[in-house]
Amino acid sequence: MILCDIGNTYIHFCDKYRIWKNLPTNIDKKNLQADIYYISVNPENEKKLLKAHKNSYNIAKIIELDTPYEGLGVDRKAACLGIDDGVIVDAGSAITIDIMHAGRHRGGYILPGLASYFRAYKQISPALDKQINFGISLDEIPLDTQTAISFGTLKSIVSCIKETIGGKKAYFTGGDGKFLAKFFEQSIYNEMLVFNGMQLSIERALKKYEEKK
Template identity: 75%
Template sequence: MILCDIGNTYIHFSDTYKIWKNLPDKIDKKQLTSDIYYISVNPLNEKKLLKAHKNSYNIASIIKLDTPYVGLGIDRKAACLGIENGVIVDAGSAITIDVMNAGNHVGGIILPGLVAYTNAYKSISPALEKRINFGMDFNELPLNTQSAISYGVIKSIILTIRNIVGEKKAYFTGGDGKFLAKFFEKSVYNEMLVFNGMQISINNALRKNMET
């Protein structure tokens, strides 16, 4: 069994031994050696997976999360399922921040991802088309445009997350999650959060079927 998380930029896969990602137009069919159970936030990329591997099954209907939030993304539900208490930060194309309390989802917010931030600067002026400098000292005021943009992007994200986290434990996942996690003492980086939630849902569904 292969688990699959279809995002807006990449399609992520996980089996018993490894995880990997492919661009939607460059799916490595050789690695798809068994049935695929997936969730998706991008219908177009979902079609590309189904074209590459027919034995693929959408499991969105079995992923259940107690929440008053209307329209919570299926990937966010999955990421939250394995966390009883804490803040889940999924830093990908967008950065989602969700709060779990006693197994219940109590709310969350969405920020642009790091690439989206840099694209926003570029849309203002060609002079602001700069890459983020991840190695800069974020405790000092910037003295050049690249550092100024990097500071503005990273600090705004960190302070927003910090305001929500407070004294709670933070769980980071996603492509930029490992970088952001280092700014928080009570943090864990786990690239398997979404896949763990998917597996929990599959196990729960199997258990219910056995009981009926």
């Protein structure tokens, strides 16, 4: 069994503890030698997976999370499952921040991903078409444009998340999650967070099925 998380930019796969990602237009079929159980937030990329591997099954219906939030994405549900208390930050194409308390999802919000910030700067002016400087200090006022853009991006994201976290534990995942986690003392980076939630949902569904037999 291979687990699959279909995002807006990449398709992520997990075979036990081995994780890899492919662009939707370049799925490596050699790695897909078992049935695939997937969730998806992008219908077009989902079609590409189904074309590459027919034995693929959408498990969105069994991803259940106690929440008052309307329209919560299936990937956010999966990331939150298994976390009773804390803040879950999934930093991918978008950065989603969700709050869990006493096993219940209390709400959350969405920020643009790092790449989206820099595309926005580029659209404002060619002079702002700069690469992010990941080594900047957020305690020093910038003295050049590249640092200013990097500072503005990171400071706004980190400050917003820090206010939400407060004294709680923070769980980071996603492509930029490992980098962002460095700004928080109480952070835990876990690239398996979404896949763990999917696995938990499958186990719960199988248990319900066995109990009905």
